[in-house]
Amino acid sequence: MQDDNGSRSAGWTRRSFLQTSAWAAAGALSLPHARAASTAFTPSWSSLVDNYRVPDWFRDAKFGIWAHWSAQCVPEAGDWYARHMYLQGHRHYDHHVRTYGHPTKVGFMEIQNRWKAENWDPEALMDLYVSAGARYFVALANHHDNQDCYDSKHHAWNTVRVGPKRDIVGTWANLARARGLRFGVSNHSAHAWHWFQTAYGYDPEGPLAGQRYDAYRLTKADGRGTWWQGMDPQALYTGRNIVIPDGITTIRTANEWHEQNDRVWDEKAPPQNPAFARQWFLRCRDLIDSYRPDLVYFDNSGLPLGQAGLDIAAHYYNASMAWHGGKLEAVINAKVLPAERRAGLVEDVERGFREGIEPLPWQTDTCLGDWHYDRSIFDNHQYKSATMVIHRLCDIVSKNGNLLLSVPVRGDGTIDADERKILGEIATWMGRNSEAIHGTRPWRTFGEGPTRVAGGMFSEHASQPFTAEDIRFTSKQGALYVIALGWPTSGVLRIAALAEDSALAPGTIERVEALGATDSLPFTRSRKGLEVRLPEGLAGAIAVALKISGAGLA
Template sequence: MKIMICLLMGSLVVPVFGESYKPEWESLLNYEAPEWYEDAKLGFWVHWGVYSVPAFMGDHAGEWYGRWMYSKEGQSSRHNQGLAIHEHHKATYGDPSEFGYKDFIPMFKAEHFNAEEWADLCVEGGAKFFTMMGAHHDSFCLWDTKLSKWNSVNMGPKRDLVGEIEKAVRKKGLKFGVSNHTAWNYGFFQWNHINGYDAKDPAYEDLYGNPIVPEGLDKVTVRPEEQEGKGRWKWFDRSRNLIKPSERDLDRWLARTEELADMYKPDLYYFDWGMNPPEFESRRKEFAAHYYNNAVKFGQGEYGAPNVVLNYKNWKTFKPGSAVRDFERGGMDQIADMVWQTDDCVYNDHNWGYVPGVAIKPTNLIVDQLMDIISKRGVLMLSFAPKADGTFPEDQQVMMRELGAWLEVCGEAVYATRPYEVFGEVGDQWLEKDDYGRKKMTATCEDIRFTRNKENTVLYATFLDWPGEKAVIKTLAGADLSGIKSVKLLGKWRKPKWEVTEQGLEIQMPEKQPKHGMAYPIRIAFAGQVAAPSKK
């Protein structure tokens, strides 16, 4: 808690505030995640920047265009995945020695960007917070930074994109976050540095970084055996670490990271994995203390509960409990002791930035994913991909509105809820895994996810697919259900018939499904506390 002591100095009373955060784990562990965040459940996010201009993913990802455009034959991992972008760049724009990544900046104009329209889409989509891309690995800043000329106010759009959207979303009553991926800037342009393209010019070092580059790396290629099987992942990790950050890279990261926090006072600060290496540890702690202390200083919270969210991606990066852990396209298998976050994208696989003609996920899949996440005490931050001009593709707008329409009907089972004693019932198909070992989000009528209200008087059992004529909640078999007051299917006026059997709570479903056609929450209200599941 914040403690204020008044010292009498003559006729002057000077307030002296008590504890403040220090860049030490013992101090940073005095952190509690905010209730607004755990209540929110869903936030929107964007991947938007200079890479939205070429809008080409090749064999990897559109937002990694600036990395792979400089890579030559055999210089990228996983089946030479970067070569497609390199060849596309040469055919479309010219050799990287003639047309570098910096030359895309004047083409990034954001001429149709309207912050008010973006905020409206967030509200329509049911999001409770919005996270703006501050800068991706390319280090082109979308805010009015005073620390680098490579920003959207000096170049390209000639606008403070972060500042505009911050005002617009807060005006709508949403919380505001920023996303900062610049820690890996030193490594992102690795092949630019190694192959001696425009990164060798000191005039561009604030864009491309100042890494430590050992000699002879221009001869490094992928051995054939490393292109197949498990070896591809080993190479992928090594390809990130061929060069190292300099002290200037590290100091520059901290200065810009603090500036972004100071200027916009974000309620959430998201980091990608680039700050995971041990070289960043002292600066990670320094920033965390700075961010939490600022939140106290600006009245957002107090010591111990600063009321802001700091995300980290690797369990070694921050001590558990000192910040909020994030999982990229993944999550927890069970209910967690502390709120956590999944960051995911409307695109499948690796791509996050806008690429024309690439299909997005069905809204139904996003809803199923959301219910799985929140049943385990998680929050979903879902990324969209605007075009370079600042407009969202039509299919992404449709998804936002479909998601919002479902939440309009079923949001009671989502917002401000907490996990039940068990997260749900899992069907066989959900347990299947894809080629990367991740569980497939393929739900059937056997998949149920539980949430409850904070008062613990209402249980929501959400069937991720339509159960048919009869819904059976097997988790409640043998439980004391004598306190049930009512049972209702959200989205339908008429209350269904229900009975307690040896199989569990059985509910007679209506002939017609709710119009939304996605996950189906059943609201079970109790006269007292929600019944605990049987321990049999």
């Protein structure tokens, strides 16, 4: 039988986990929120698509900031450290052996305990994010390394017990809401069952060739007398799901095996380990019910783990309606959705763009640097600039999207000087021009200009930088906003879409003003376009936003 995700998955049926006696016996029906919530949604794609509508808060917010922060930031070596440190020949393996010891003895669980967040000042960071114009904040709840960053009831490997000894998610949530931000969480742990299998491997070459790494040999009993006494390493590393066989003797062959087996981005539940999906469901439901997020980001193509993901989605939407007196305020982000499923959630396009206006709201998530903190990016001053961030924000908003920006955090809880400078420059621009961003909707066309972006996931690197000839449009409350992505050398901005015979703008233009000023700007309108003389005080601006008033423009 195929599940409602359209794929055969490890014995799950179309029935929800919550409908099975085995699932009920595991305690899944005992949560008061699950009983009290509205039942407008059932755990099927048809129910999600037919009943979901994107809440106005998300459509109005436009810009969010994300703390993609976990123990993998401790080595300051970039993303996916917990996987790569177990791959002999990888730079993360070399760094780990040199800095901490060999993974047969010092595994990633030890790095999780080294994450102390000793210099974390979340109040000051949240103030920075607010000043930069963020209207929602997202905290990483867990990554593929399978540590929960909250006071987890169903997973001992959490930040209250291991590492920081703090409820990271709870702290972020309180501070964000106190400042009027909507609060979200990101959940990446559904991939842990295959992503983390390198921890069960071994060196194929060298003096320790064939000796298995820590995950393969450690049990709960081995923790007696250690910092992790009472916790089971197999619950962290997820068990032997896809273990590399003995006998591989070259690094190249081992890497090929991992690429073909445990590196595959698999959204199904592990075939021989159904307990993983049950445990994931309990952890995720606990996260939702304990912290009541406005947004849940899944790092998945579609919903995670077959029926488990559908059950969580239905539970979350129903719970949101119960929390808000029948009003649905919840947003779920997921990726690579077929067209027929996009209405059931908000599709996320990782590090990518859209080529035109999308009929449904969507989101891009990207990062100033690498997802986990990488000191080399700071040392070499290679972050995305404030100009790049603002230009991408304007392009995305003009096409009915939101931008979620990750600002990498060091293991100690601080951000670096370059990141602070970038946030300050974003804050300056947003302080003057956010009227053209927040609360807006797409206009009749997204924009004009020579630069074309490449659409789709991971397309940002294939797109050329925007120029002053690139213009983006938004609208709000009868006004049209025109954003030039740079300063035209002549100081005069020509907008072809607003020519006097344009079918896009058949009405009259009565007033043009630069945001942040009250004076009307001189303009002329001809068959070539609307020409506006820009204020000299804005020369060199990252982007120039104009507000245009008149009949029939918006």
